[in-house]
Amino acid sequence: MIAPSRYLAWLLVPLFALCSSNLLADTVEGTPQALHLLDYIGADYPEAVQAGKVVNEAEYREQLEFVGALQGLVAAMPGKPEKAGLEQGISALQVAITARQDGADVARQARQLGAKLAVAYEVSQAPIITPDPTRGAPLYAQHCSVCHGDTGAGDGPAGLGLTPPPANLRDTTRLDHLSLYAIYNTLGLGVEGTDMPAFADQLDDRQRWDLATYIASFSADSATTNSDKTYNIADLARQTPAEVQAADGPQAAANFRAQRAQPPQVKRGPAQLLDYTAATLDKSVAAYRAGEHDQAYDLSVAAYLEGFELVESSLDNVDANVRKDTEKSLMAYRQSLQDGLPLEQVEQRLDAAKAKLKTSAGLLGNDGLSWSLSYISGLLILLREGLEAILVLAAILAFLRNTGQQSAVRSVNVGWGLALLAGLGTWALAAYVIDVSGSQRELLEGATALFASVMVLWLGVWMHDRRHAAAWQDYIKSSLVGGGGRFGFAILAFFSVYRELFEVILFYETLWLQAGPAGHDAVLAGGATALVLLVGLAWVILRGSAKLPLTLFFSINAALLCALSVVFAGHGVKALQEAGIFGTRPVPFFEFDWLGIHADAYSLSAQAVAIIAIIVLYGRSWVAEKRRVQLS
Numbered sequence: 220m221i222a223p224s225r226y227l228a229w230l231l232v233p234l235f236a237l238c239s240s241n242l243l244a245d246t247v248e249g250t251p252q253a254l255h256l257l258d259y260i261g262a263d264y265p266e267a268v269q270a271g272k273v274v275n276e277a278e279y280r281e282q283l284e285f286v287g288a289l290q291g292l293v294a295a296m297p298g299k300p301e302k303a304g305l306e307q308g309i310s311a312l313q314v315a316i317t318a319r320q321d322g323a324d325v326a327r328q329a330r331q332l333g334a335k336l337a338v339a340y341e342v343s344q345a346p347i348i349t350p351d352p353t354r355g356a357p358l359y360a361q362h363c364s365v366c367h368g369d370t371g372a373g374d375g376p377a378g379l380g381l382t383p384p385p386a387n388l389r390d391t392t393r394l395d396h397l398s399l400y401a402i403y404n405t406l407g408l409g410v411e412g413t414d415m416p417a418f419a420d421q422l423d424d425r426q427r428w429d430l431a432t433y434i435a436s437f438s439a440d441s442a443t444t445n446s447d448k449t450y451n452i453a454d455l456a457r458q459t460p461a462e463v464q465a466a467d468g469p470q471a472a473a474n475f476r477a478q479r480a481q482p483p484q485v486k487r488g489p490a491q492l493l494d495y496t497a498a499t500l501d502k503s504v505a506a507y508r509a510g511e512h513d514q515a516y517d518l519s520v521a522a523y524l525e526g527f528e529l530v531e532s533s534l535d536n537v538d539a540n541v542r543k544d545t546e547k548s549l550m551a552y553r554q555s556l557q558d559g560l561p562l563e564q565v566e567q568r569l570d571a572a573k574a575k576l577k578t579s580a581g582l583l584g585n586d587g588l589s590w591s592l593s594y595i596s597g598l599l600i601l602l603r604e605g606l607e608a609i610l611v612l613a614a615i616l617a618f619l620r621n622t623g624q625q626s627a628v629r630s631v632n633v634g635w636g637l638a639l640l641a642g643l644g645t646w647a648l649a650a651y652v653i654d655v656s657g658s659q660r661e662l663l664e665g666a667t668a669l670f671a672s673v674m675v676l677w678l679g680v681w682m683h684d685r686r687h688a689a690a691w692q693d694y695i696k697s698s699l700v701g702g703g704g705r706f707g708f709a710i711l712a713f714f715s716v717y718r719e720l721f722e723v724i725l726f727y728e729t730l731w732l733q734a735g736p737a738g739h740d741a742v743l744a745g746g747a748t749a750l751v752l753l754v755g756l757a758w759v760i761l762r763g764s765a766k767l768p769l770t771l772f773f774s775i776n777a778a779l780l781c782a783l784s785v786v787f788a789g790h791g792v793k794a795l796q797e798a799g800i801f802g803t804r805p806v807p808f809f810e811f812d813w814l815g816i817h818a819d820a821y822s823l824s825a826q827a828v829a830i831i832a833i834i835v836l837y838g839r840s841w842v843a844e845k846r847r848v849q850l851s
Contacts, residue, residue: 249292250340254333255404256285256292260312261329261459262396265322273319286313293336301339308332323465326396330462344400345456346428347495349482355433358426362418363434371437381414394438395460395472399479402431403456420514423521424499436480440473448474455479489530489583493576496526500552504569507556519553520799527576528797530583532726536595537582543810545575550796550803557802593738597745600726604719605753607783608635611675611715613760614779615708627708634712641713642720662798667718668791672829674711676784680777680836781833788829789815792822 260282267278289309296302312332315325337344360369366381368374371388378385388394406427409417418427438460448471450458455478464472503518527549534542552568560568612635619627731742796803796819804820815826 249295250336250342251404251408253289253292253336254342254344255401255408256289257329257333257336258397258401258404260285260316261326261333262393262401264316264325264329265396266393268316268319268322268325271319271321279316279319282316283313286316296340299339301335305332305336305339308335326461330459334457343498344398345453346403346425347498348425348428348491349452350399350425350428350432352429352433352436352481354426355429355431358422358430359433362421363430366414371434385414388434388437391438391476394435395464395476398459399428399431399435399456402434403427406430420517423525424502425495425525432480432482435476439476439480449483450475450478452482455482489533490580492526492530493580493583496522496549497573497576499526500569500572503556504566507565508562512556512559516553516556516799519549519556523549523553523797527579530579532600533596534579534583536599539812541575541578541582545572545579547805548572548575551805553799554802554804590738590741593741594745597727597742598749599745601723601746601749602752604723604726605749606756607786608716608719609753609757610760610779611671611783612712613757615712617760619708630706630709631712634709635716638713638716638720641717642724645721646724662795662800665791665794665798665800667714667721668787668794669825671711671714671718672784672787672791674714675780675787676829676832676836680781680833680840784833785826785829786815788825789817789822792825793817793819796821 263278264282267273267275267282273279286309290306290313293302293305293309308328309332312325312328315328336342359367364375366373366375366378366385367388368378368385373385373387375385386393405415406422407417407419409415409419418430422430455475458475460472460476460479463475499518499522503515503522506512506518507515523546527545531542531546534545548568548571552565552572555565555568612631615631616628619631727742727746731739793815795801801821806818806820806823808816808818808823810816810818815822817823
């Protein structure tokens with residue numbers, strides 16, 4: 220919750236002189252708090268002093284305390300040519316507050332000082348990627364509504380009895396004196412001594428901007444938007460509606476409120492995403508430099524998952540080697556943080572990663588994807604991700620139909636049908652109810668891949684054991700496809716399809732934004748082409764397998780599924796590495812992404828374990844069969 224300013228007195232404690240885990244990683248120590256104080260002086264002083272008279276004694280005393288804290292903060296900042304002017308400005312602000320000058324004048328002084336401070340100490344007060352309130356809505360529901368209420372009126376069930384009570388986010392008078400950056404900054408820093416937590420460790424930079432934009436919508440009327448004037452994202456983030464009203468009148472302020480609540484969406488092309496990656500990496504190394512190693516590592520993970528990973532598919536279709544080199548450099552930088560290498564070595568790896576990012580940006584361009592690249596990306600995303608699921612499903616269905624187990628075929632169809640529904644449900648949940656972070660996305664993908672690896676290995680060995688007609692007939696007699704067998708087939712079908720579908724939805728959502736309206740037809744055409752190819756491939760496999768002798772058919776299917784087990788093991792470990800669950804250990808080895816082969820010790824070790832399991836299980840099967848032949 221965003222608490223009233225009277226409870227910001229915690230900012231005065233000596234903790235300001237220390238390094239806080241909630242600081243923005245790329246700024247000088249104390250700068251975010253100083254801007255935070257200036258924002259709240261600008262918002263609250265006009266309500267404390269009116270016409271030269273104090274109307275709220277408690278708040279007026281706090282304004283004086285806040286100015287004193289500001290002096291300490293700025294005095295502790297590194298020397299800069301502008302520092303003396305800032306100190307003079309704060310002294311003048313203190314004189315103005317002491318003299319009980321007009322609220323509008325003091326608010327203007329505070330805002331001007333904030334702008335000068337941000338420029339002097341290079342604090343970016345605007346988001347890299349245009350905020351999206353539709354992404355902010357589920358974040359609000361998840362983190363804020365319990366105190367602030369569904370509509371932001373401060374009437375949430377958990378807010379009853381809180382002291383101070385949750386702020387009313389629909390209070391236009393107050394919100395008009397806060398910039399979008401001020402809301403974003405409060406979300407990151409929190410308010411110590413109240414029930415307003417710091418969300419910097421729960422929400423990344425992009426999420427906090429999205430949430431701030433959604434909060435701003437509570438005091439806006441979208442119907443008042445005037446298309447004659449469009450504000451850029453920097454102005455929407457830094458200015459306040461009160462400033463706009465003073466300069467251009469009430470209608471302009473209403474238009475400004477509406478636009479900052481729903482910023483005009485600039486095409487979220489590769490350039491924006493790669494800029495986000497580079498900027499977040501800068502924050503990461505700054506945190507490492509300040510001794511915040513855990514925060515530095517978390518930021519390095521976010522830089523990859525929320526930026527570069529979302530353009531990987533498109534970059535793959537332009538130059539796969541550049542994509543691999545860039546990914547390796549990002550992982551190498553991340554590993555240097557985890558290994559605690561000296562700062563000089565960390566910065567060297569960061570420079571190498573940023574150089575690779577620059578190369579990637581040059582290949583993808585700044586204006587979004589071309590029609591041809593949008594089409595190829597739409598085609599290859601579905602073809603690549605769907606192929607593995609098609610192979611697993613086709614193998615199971617062909618096996619069941621060749622052996623006359625139609626009841627089990629229905630179970631498999633139910634399994635992959637439920638996977639389609641679950642995939643769409645997951646997409647809807649992530650888009651409209653909760654926000655699924657990049658780390659959670661990769662964690663889910665990695666877990667399902669490893670589970671699928673175990674399942675297809677089991678099925679491959681199971682088929683190998685029954686590749687002979689006699690063994691198969693014995694199994695039929697023992698009612699193989701009773702409830703347990705059908706359930707196992709359905710579970711395997713579900714996870715095989717769900718894993719791929721989840722990744723397809725993610726990549727298509729990103730590709731849709733990168734392609735822009737002009738490329739949407741190309742994306743759809745590419746997806747439709749891939750769908751036709753996949754259906755054709757499944758038909759060829761099913762038709763061809765029906766003509767194979769039972770023993771040969773079982774052997775081919777078993778080999779295919781065991782090979783997929785190795786592939787899934789490699790993919791699963793790589794996804795968990797990307798999620799930051801554990802590090803990377805590059806080794807000299809060849810790579811083949813489609814087979815899940817990556818030149819990394821952890822990934823290769825997982826595949827080695829899968830291969831050893833195959834050898835052991837097949838060896839056991841061979842020994843059992845040899846004994847059976849001897850006994851017969």
